[in-house]
Amino acid sequence: MTVIVIYHNPDCGTSRNTLALIRNSGIEPHVVEYLKTPPSRALLVEMIDQAGLTPRELLREKGTPYAQLGLGDDALTDDALIDAMVMYPILINRPLVVTPIGVKLCRPSEAVLDILPDAQRGAFAKEDGEQVIDAAGQRVI
Known part of the structure; x- marks a missing residue:
């Protein structure tokens, strides 16, 4: 299956x-x-890696606290961006799909x-x- x-x-x-x-x-x-059951930090890091994305590429700006948190600052590390996504799951762009073939941010x-x-x-x-x-x-x- x-x-x-x-x-x-x-x-x-x-x-x-x-x-x-x-x-x-x-x-x-x-x-x-x-948003109800966010991935753990470890799982989020694994999915970002498997999707071939950077944490910044997974960040969602629209309708999130992105601006208020200053996440547009290029000096922020990947770890800082991941920490923000773990704290505020609305910052994780969607949908992320995991299949036996791979992981992908499906936009479109x-x-x-x-x-x-x-x-x-x-x-x-x-x-x-x-x-x-x-x-x-x-x-x-």
Whole structure:
């Protein structure tokens, strides 16, 4: 059985679309609402590393205490940025998806297609109506 984990915010359209794309491949992922159940510092560091990101690349600015905390300061170390994300999980950009193929920050949501082990099972359109997968299960470019 394929285990996929999505670090999800149900209030985020990109996160909802990513979750729906995972389900469209026939897999019911383990959904972690990371604002309620944030990853440990060690797990966060591991996912950042596996995704090939820097902590700064995972930082979310919009709708967060980013500015108030002065996180735009380039002098801040990776450890300081990770500490901020652990203290304020809203600073973690979403959705992060973990599959046997890899870890990816899925922005835009169709980025998840690069790490899903199973093909799409049918047509899929995002919440805004943008067609992403056609009736044959193929990605629309």
